[in-house]
Every structure is written in C-alpha cells, then in structure tokens.
Amino acid sequence: MKVLLINPNRYHNPPVPPLSLEYLRGALEVTGHECRILDLCFAEDVFAALKAAVEDFAPGVAGITVRNIDNGMFTENRFFLDEIRELTLRLKALGVPVVAGGAGFSFNPRGVLEYLGARWGVSGPGERALGHLLDALEDGPPAAGTILDGWQWGADPELAFASRGEQLDYRTYLDQGGLAGFETQKGCYGTCYYCMESTGRVIFRKPESILRELKALAGRGVYQYHLCDSEFNQDLAFCREFLQALIASGLKIEWALYLKSTPYDPEFFRLLGRSGANLVTLSLPTGPDGLRHAAQIKSLAKKNGIRLAVDYLCGFPGDTPEKVRRDLEELKKIHPDTVGLNSYIRLYRGAVPLEACPPEERKFLFGAVEDNHGLIRPVFYSTIGVETLREIAGGDPLFKFEGFEQTSNYQRLNGPAR
Ligand code: SF4
Secondary structure (H helix, E strand, O other), X not given: OEEEEEEOOOXXXXXXXXXXXXXXXXXXXXXXXXXXXXXXXXXXXXXXXXXXXXXXXXXXXXXEEOOOOEOOXXXXXXXXXXXXXXXXXXXXXXXXXXXXXXXHHHOOHHHHHHHHOOOEEEEOOOOOHHHHHHHHHHOOOOOOOOEEEHHHHOOOOOOOOOOOOOOOOHXXXXXXXXXXXXXXXXXXXXXXXXXXXXXXXXXXXXHHHHHHHHHHHHOOOOOEEEEOOOOOOOOHHHHHHHHHHHHHHOOOOEEEEEEOOOOOOHHHHHXXXXXXXXXXXXXXXXOHHHHHHHHHHHHHHHHOOOEEEEEEEOOOOOOOHHHHHHHHHHHHHHOOOEEXXXXXXXXXXXXXXXXXXXXXXXXXXXXXXXXXXXXXXXXXXXOOOHHHHHHHHOOOOOEEEEOXXXXXXXXHOOOXXX
C-alpha cells in the first residue's frame, strides 16, 4: 500500500527533523509498503503542499505524527492539535483516510483521535503496528476508531534504517539550528505523571543496527546529533555496550543527550566523553536527592569534557519558596553550564482527575481546567508563581526561564564543548 507519512510539526525553536517518520518508512518498506515522507516543517503553503503530494503520490492512506500536543510551557504556550486537525480534515476531503500516531498521540490515544477526527490510530511504537494496520487495510478497512497498541506489536531491534536522509532535507534543518536525531531505545521505565513520555516499558535496539544507521547518515554529511531517547541511562549495561561499540566503530560524531539523575558511574561518563558526547541535560525535579547526584554528575561530566545543562522543575505539591531557594543556592554552587527553570507542571496521564482535585488544590491549577477530562488542552499545576521564581533566582544569568527563552540547551551552549 502507498502511505504518505506527514510531519505537521512547524515549530522552529528549534526545528526538529521527524525521526519517527524515517523509522516508520524504514520498517514499512521492509514489509513491502511504499512510503513517501511529506515534511511540512518549512513549507510555505501547507495546504498546497499537501494537495500536491496527494495528487502526485496517490496514497491509499496518510499517517500523521503527533510529536507533541503543545510545547509544554505555561508561558508562551503553543497548542498544535488544531493545525493537525485542519490537515486531517483536508486529507479527508481529498479522500485519504488518516491514521494518527506519535508520542503526543500516545498519551491519550482515544482523546487525540477524536479531537483530530482521524480514522485510525497507533499508540506507542508504530514500526510493526502500522504495518499490521496497512496489511489489514488491504483485506478491508478495520472499523473506524480502531487504535492499535504498538507496545503489543513491538519494534524490530535489529532494523538499521540505512535509508535515513533520502527523503528529508537535513541541510535546511541544520542551517536553521536543528540537529539530526537517533534512538538507542524506545520508551521509559519511569511513570512520572508530569511527563508525556512515561510508558513504563522500554525496547532496546541492537548497537550494531544503530551504528549502521549513523554510518549511512555520515555518508550524507550528518555528524551532529541530539539523542531522541527519553533518557539514555535507563540501563547502564546497555549504555556501556552501545558506547563501546560506537567508540570501536571509529565513527566521529558529536552528540547531546538527556539523562536522569541515576544510574551513572565514572566508567559511564568516561565512555560518554570518548564517544563524542558533548552535552548532557539532566532532568531535575525539586529535592535534595537529585541535587546530590547533580553535583557528582557535574564533576564527572567536566572531567570528561562534557557540558552539563540542568532542566529544573519545581511547583510540585508541598514545594515552597524556601525549598526552591535552597535548591537554587545549591545549583549555584554546583554551577552547571546552564540551568533552565520551570515552575508550571504540564499534567499528563496518571495525574489526579481534575474533577477529583480537592478545592484547596484547585488554586494551583492553571490553563484549561474546566471541561477537559482527557487533559488534551494544556493544564498546569504550580505552587510557585513565575514572579516568585524570578525573585528567588535574583537575576543570576546562570538561570534561564523556560517559555520566556525560546531556545534549547544545545543552542544556548553553542560552541565547542572541550
Ligand atoms: S520524566 Fe524522565 S524518568 Fe520520568 S517518565 Fe519522563 S523521561 Fe521517564
């Protein structure tokens, strides 16, 4: 079947190449489906580009990736689903049924499917599940509203995706401040209610498959990356195996990645540094445990020529200005290369249903609090207002206020790391 894989993401701070569509294309073409990627990130006229692609390629189905519901920020929030719904409606009018998927879709598959008006959906990893849906379509369409659970179908850890870069204009992304991405794993063992990527499950890829992919991209002149794993250090044994393979391959890449505060050890950081990692971003909620690890991570990162950025999140139940003040004083002592501050927690699955929120807590809710059961429209929880946070930060240039600064950590720290 012919599948038009559409990237509707037009966020440019920074622009993010649609890695998931390249992975889907690689997986679907192995099973005999013909794919074309329509990247609308830089399209001047989105609907004209959509119409032209449909007329030229004549797809049997369109797959739309919903990477994010919104940009996750309370300040300067950008909600993306209305634009994607408009694309879905246009495709319907052109006679092309739509299957939706992606990380943003997967946090509330039924809610997002209905919001968009898409025909079918795939939650979780799509590489195998979408192929199954397409096979089923050839025998007659599944019922409208069918959503496949991609975690049940899984993903092939040995697929190498050596065709990456064939249908995406990486040069434009790089010129506009974007970075290529790659994955070593899918999912996260964490179940944090404030994170869209909490899946509680992980699929690890084979290191040799990842290296074949990176070598193919090197052949297209791509050497700089931001890892697209939720957080790399979920299994240190796997991390070491991948890093050793990357070092042994002789491939010279530079890459940035996200880490959680544990696990890690000196050997892990030594391998990271040797592999070309030049920036680690540490996700840090309030409290002394994370800060203790941040101090050790800063020391290990510095020793191995790696910069450290911290994404500090406060405003949780029980957080007080005094507690946040103590944390920021500690962060000043640790002195990462940059610290992003955010005190508004975007609520996702697992949060207390809004209607069950006790009256004394409702004053901490912001955004679309009424009539928003699936948390599709952004709702935030905060016990620390932005003015309070500014007063605590005291104008120290170490601290950047997320939402006000429309840049990512690697852009803030642009330049050689060592
Ligand atoms: S915050 Fe980090 S550990 Fe928690 S679910 Fe998200 S990616 Fe996983």
